[in-house]
Amino acid sequence: MSKIKFSGPFSLRLSSFLAINKIALATYARHALGRRLERTWDAHFEIGIRFWRHQFTKALAMDDIDKGRALFDSLQTETDDHYAVRRSTSDSPKGVWHHPETRSSAATLLYLHGGGYTFHGAVSHRYADMLAHHSGAPLFAPDYRLTPEHPHPAQSDDAFAAWQYLRETGPAKQIVVIGDSAGGHMALSLLQRLKIEGEPQPALCIGLCPWTDIGDRGASLHGNDSYDLVQGWMALRFGEWLDPKGTFGRLALSPIAYDYNGLTPIYLQAGGREILRDMIRDFARAQAAKGADILLDLWPDMAHNFQALDSTRQSSTEALQRICAAVEAFAGAGPSMTAGPATEVCHGATFSCADHTEADAKTIGQFAVQSSL
Template identity: 35%
Template sequence: MTDSQLDHISDLLLNSPLDLGGDVPKMRRVFDEILGSAPLPADVRTRTVELGAVPAVEVRAGATAPAAGTVLYFHGGAYALGSAAAGVGLASEIARRTAATALCVDYRLAPEHPFPAAVDDVLAAYRALLDQGTPAGSVAVVGESAGGGLALALLLAVRDAGLPQPSSATVLSPWTDLTQSGASMTTRADTDPALTRQALATRAADYLAGADPRTPQASPLHADLRGLPPLLIQAGGREILLDDALRLAARAAHADVPVTLRTFPGAPHVFQGFAPVVDEAARALNQVAAFIGDRLRPEGRA
């Protein structure tokens, strides 16, 4: 049953009108329309907020009891597409499973705002949480696709700024290497229904705007990862970014970072977004929730 569900999702992605490397204004509309087409469950509650002058959407789901912590969430879209509002669906699934409040950050997008604007925004949002009195140990960072790379960039910026690290970071199908050097860029090219090397190259050029693609906060795979908090990495077996996840896990382990890697055979890019209808995606998010919950310290306890 799971294989047929994953095949169905892959077919949907393959026949989607989204062209990740296409015209940015048009593809932004398509991206948001696709992600916003499914109605949110009745128990999802949202409101717009600001974190250090950075717009965000606060997401709560399920019980109305005090939140168990905060999930700082970064949407995908290759640094050029996507929005906090479009990320609410997946963020709400994590919020429900963790009983935490999710904050989807509307970081600035390329090409209008190239690197390091997005990194500056998420660092400002994290600083704002700390300035509000939120204990770092009560925060979990989650990002998908480019948002996964951005989550890692945030951890590097937090470390370099001498700030306390969040309790953990979870990255779903992370884009960690803007040099596109992973072997799966070639070996999974015929099986990935969502991404192409050329589309990613187009968006990487927009984001970098001439910056070195090996710059650590642009391509965290090439960073010194020492001192980062525990990482959970999930990736699908069909995606060209598979090696971005595999190599990240190896580099984290060599840097003495606690790391958990989960791969899902037959799964496409960010398949977790289909958790309401795909059993394997729901199981993956249950793993995410367990990982986050085991490490959150809501009251800032050690």
């Protein structure tokens, strides 16, 4: 990361500044001794992972979640990438428009931010700017209600309201729903909500490192704890806050338990070092077996939400290029979306999977959804 920005109370700024410097010194020392966390990561990459994990951990340990959010926002790390984007606000529904200075796409993006349904701040706005800039498409990011103050179905209702708002501005065939992490969960859940409400489906749904099961699924959920900026226990905490009394249950709130056959095509991205890796793979394989149009790209050495690293990592650059290609393939005039070097699962008539082996999809029997729910 090249730039640091501060906000909020001085005490929190100072705490975060001291933390990142302590983490940086320890990381540089480990690298000097040849002790890298992941062999392909340089010191700056590892510092970012360790720092954001520290911030999440400290924020979630606070008795006051608002103070935790303020801590999380007190120090932001950014790349040097410049995004030519203008922001404007909406009051009904509440949210922010991110308008690229040069519009090059006919699509409109409905972006549902990540943060475990609990955090929302500068990092999400920066992420939205990045997506709008690279895609050349206007993007609306609703300020949906957060947990633990507002459990399910508040987020589902807010996503649906944002969808209805965008439907007033253009046809569904030009809207792409895109979300990262918990926002990916929200995007996938929205497709089912649209089906129930009798609404048309969007042109495409994009899930970036999406949360597909609110329960304890896959070895990576805890096995990748040391590599990722979020940890398995955090994901489970977010799931508890989404449904604190177990009113709805894991099955009802986990996209992996649903059938997406006949709904809009789904494009997914994941990192091999993130805690959600296995559940994302399971979701893609399960949906391919059910006949859904789905494509999953996975970059083996990447952590959660690696797309935000933009030009500083080759994998992030490739991922952003694939996102733009997907948007144009389904909501623009671009060529069809094809399987690429990072593709693990590719299935359905709307994706070009000719050069991709679908062995993963055919071994779905090893990943029986109901058996682990």
